Amino acid sequence: xxxxxxxxxxxxxxxxxxxxxxxxxxxxxxxxxxxxxxxxxxxxxxxxxxxxxxxxxxxxxxxxxxxxxxxxxxxxxxxxxxxxxxxxxxxxxxxxxxxxxxxxxxxxxxxxxxxxxxxxxxxxxxxxxxxxxxxxxxxxxxxxxxxxxxxxxxxxxxxxxxxxxxxxxxxxxxxxxxxxxxxxx
Amino acid sequence: xxxxxxxxxxxxxxxxxxxxxxxxxxxxxxxxxxxxxxxxxxxxxxxxxxxxxxxxxxxxxxxxxxxxxxxxxxxxxxxxxxxxxxxxxxxxxxxxxxxxxxxxxxxxxxxxxxxxxxxxxxxxxxxxxxxxxxxxxxxxxxxxxxxxxxxxxxxxxxxxxxxxxxxx
Numbered sequence: 001x002x003x004x005x006x007x008x009x010x011x012x013x014x015x016x017x018x019x020x021x022x023x024x025x026x027x028x029x030x031x032x033x034x035x036x037x038x039x040x041x042x043x044x045x046x047x048x049x050x051x052x053x054x055x056x057x058x059x060x061x062x063x064x065x066x067x068x069x070x071x072x073x074x075x076x077x078x079x080x081x082x083x084x085x086x087x088x089x090x091x092x093x094x095x096x097x098x099x100x101x102x103x104x105x106x107x108x109x110x111x112x113x114x115x116x117x118x119x120x121x122x123x124x125x126x127x128x129x130x131x132x133x134x135x136x137x138x139x140x141x142x143x144x145x146x147x148x149x150x151x152x153x154x155x156x157x158x159x160x161x162x163x164x165x166x167x168x169x170x171x172x173x174x175x176x177x178x179x180x181x182x183x184x185x
Numbered sequence: 186x187x188x189x190x191x192x193x194x195x196x197x198x199x200x201x202x203x204x205x206x207x208x209x210x211x212x213x214x215x216x217x218x219x220x221x222x223x224x225x226x227x228x229x230x231x232x233x234x235x236x237x238x239x240x241x242x243x244x245x246x247x248x249x250x251x252x253x254x255x256x257x258x259x260x261x262x263x264x265x266x267x268x269x270x271x272x273x274x275x276x277x278x279x280x281x282x283x284x285x286x287x288x289x290x291x292x293x294x295x296x297x298x299x300x301x302x303x304x305x306x307x308x309x310x311x312x313x314x315x316x317x318x319x320x321x322x323x324x325x326x327x328x329x330x331x332x333x334x335x336x337x338x339x340x341x342x343x344x345x346x347x348x349x350x351x352x353x
Contacts, residue, residue, distance in 0.1 A: 030203065037207060041214055048218050063231065070235065087238040118243070118291040155235040155292070157242040168253035170244045173288060 065152030069178050072107065073156045080159040082169055089114065089176065091160040095133055098141045109180035111151055112142040116158060118173045134160055151179040233334040233349055240288060241336055241347065247271035247280040258285070259338050262308045262345050266319045278320060281308075286322055293351060295325055303327040305350040312343025319345070327352040 072078060073089050077097055080088035094114055097103060115138045128136035158174035161167065241259035248255045249269050256264055256277075264277035271277060285306055295301045303325020310317045333350040 034203070034207070038210075041211065045214055045218070066231065066235075085242055087235065088242060118288045120291065155232070155239045157239045159242075162253075165253040168244075168255065170255075171242045171257065173239050173243055173292065 062152065065178075066154050069152050069154040069176050070156075072112075072178065073154065073176050077103070080157075080171075082159070085157060085159070085171075087155075088157040088159045088171060089174065091134065091139075091158045091172075091174075094139060094141065095128060095130070098128075098139055104142055104144070107142070107178075107180075109142050109178050110144045111177070111179040112140070113151070113177045114139045114141065114156075114158065115175045115177060116172055117155075117175055134162075151177040153177045230332050230334045233332055233351060234336070236292060237334055237336045237347060237349055240285070240349075241338070243284075243288065245280055245284055247273070247275065247277055249277065259336075259345070259347075262319055262338070262347060263340060265308075266310050266317075266340075266345070282320055282322055285320075286324075289322075295351075297325070301325075301351055301353050302329065303352045305352075306348070308345060308347045310340060310343055310345055312340070325352065329353065 070087075074086060078089045078094060080090040080093075091114070116136070120137050124137055126132055126136040126138075128134075128139040153175045156174050156176050157171040159169055159171040162170040241257065243258045244255050245258060245261050246255065247261055247264070248271060249264050250272075252272050258281070261277055261281045265281045269277045271280060289295070289304055289306060293301050293304065295304055303323065305321070305323040305327050307321040307323075308319040310319060327350065329352055331350045331352040333348065335346055335348040338345040338347070
């Protein structure tokens with residue numbers, strides 16, 4: 001009887017080597033998957049971050065434009081000096097100003113309008129002239145033709161002399177709207 | 186058989202650990218993004234501050250002493266707090282409530298289908314760390330995001346605070 005002499009040690013070594021290779025492969029796959037996952041997460045994060053930066057730029061431009069409009073309402077040509085009020089526009093003064101063409105290029109704007117917001121139920125849509133003042137809704141100071149873009153606005157108090165009941169200063173709620181190349185840039 | 190079982194268990198534990206680690210990192214990122222977004226609440230408060238300044242200066246139809254010494258909105262809050270009557274016979278608080286409501290409706294388009302869904306306007310008097318409500322006017326749905334601001338006006342021994350919240 002002949003006994004087969006088989007060398008199992010070589011066979012076992014080969015099997016162990018193979019199982020080690022599979023483990024290394026598994027780890028490599030997990031590492032690649034993790035890398036891909038983090039790459040996606042970073043991509044999503046930076047997309048959000050960039051869109052936030054774009055939003056911030058737009059917001060800053062809007063805020064700057066609003067501040068410019070507000071600064072405009074505090075300038076000597078607009079300000080109401082009868083009372084201590086930083087946010088008040090002298091509507092009487094602005095009516096006279098709107099008739100002067102020399103101011104058209106003074107602020108570097110393409111469009112400048114003052115709108116009365118309240119009270120305006122009976123005067124809706126009426127543009128201010130000397131004939132219908134103060135029963136009117138809007139007063140265009142600058143209106144250059146062409147592309148105006150989006151006008152920036154700021155709330156103001158529109159103050160004027162009211163001759164009724166012996167005369168007094170009356171302040172109403174309005175908005176200054178402006179647009180132009182210099183605004184928001 | 187037992188060795189195989191143990192190996193399988195070890196692999197499962199490893200897998201669970203990796204999943205937990207990835208989930209934590211993902212949550213941290215989402216947290217950072219959400220925290221950055223919440224900063225947008227104060228973005229437009231400047232517009233509300235401007236509005237409140239104009240609102241306080243608005244000349245009302247109520248004169249407490251004599252006509253034409255009409256109170257502005259800021260003074261009318263004080264008149265309402267002191268329970269004063271206008272020369273016309275109307276209560277200062279009634280004028281305050283009516284005119285402030287009309288002003289807000291004209292200034293902001295508020296409604297279900299509009300961008301602005303509602304508002305809350307209120308005034309209160311604060312003195313010696315106490316707070317007394319003067320009036321509160323609100324409309325629409327104010328449960329979501331909002332922009333808002335407050336203005337202060339000095340009173341006899343305290344301050345009148347007017348606050349406005351516009352919800353969208």
